[in-house]
Amino acid sequence: AQKVTQAQTEISVVEKEDVTLDCVYETRDTTYYLFWYKQPPSGELVFLIRRNSFDEQNEISGRYSWNFQKSTSSFNFTITASQVVDSAVYFCALSEADTNAGKSTFGDGTTLTVKP
C-alpha cells in the first residue's frame, strides 16, 4: 500500500523568508510518480510539479524548488522569498505506475501562512 506523510500540519512564516515543506512517501513499486498541488483559500487544486521515480534531479521553477531523494523517500518543496500569495494548503501526492489508473494518494496537507 502507498502512503504519503506530510508531518508539518501548519507553518507560519514572515514574508521573504524561505520555507520548506516536507513530504515522505511509502510505496512498494519501483516506478511511481510524485506530485505537489497547491490549494489556495478559493478551494481549487493547482498542479505544481510531477516527478517520476527515475528522475532524481532537483528542479527549480522561479521561487519554487523541489528536492527528490529516493534514499530517504522524500520529495520536499521549498519556496524561496515567500510571499503572502503563497498562503495556501500544499498537498504532496503519490501515484503508483499503472497503465489504466492515475489513482493518487494524497498527504494530509501542510497549511502555509505567509504574514506580511
Next chain:
Amino acid sequence: EPEVTQTPSHQVTQMGQEVILRCVPISNHLYFYWYRQILGQKVEFLVSFYNNEISEKSEIFDDQFSVERPDGSNFTLKIRSTKLEDSAMYFCASSGPGGAGNTIYFGEGSWLTVV
C-alpha cells in the same frame, strides 16, 4: 488553456436525496477521476474511469456511488440516499494517455452540503 469544468459549484441537498455532480473533462483526455475532500481534510481518491468502465475504486466508493459517461463529453458522479457525512468538496479530474504518468488536471470542485 483547456480545463476541467464542474457543475454545480455548490449544491445543498436534504439527507436521503440523490445528487448528480457533473464534469466536462478535457476533450482529448482518456482517464477520468472523482476525488473527495471533506472540509479540512485531505483529498481522497474515489474512482477512476477508462474506456467506459471503472478501472479502480476506493473503499469509499460503495454502492451508494456510481459514475457514468452518458454522452462522450460529460462525466457524472451520482450519490444516492445522501448522508450528512457525504458533505464534502468533490473534485473531478482527467488525464491523457499514460495513466499515472500524466499530469492530472482537476476541476474547481463541487461543494456538496447535505442537511
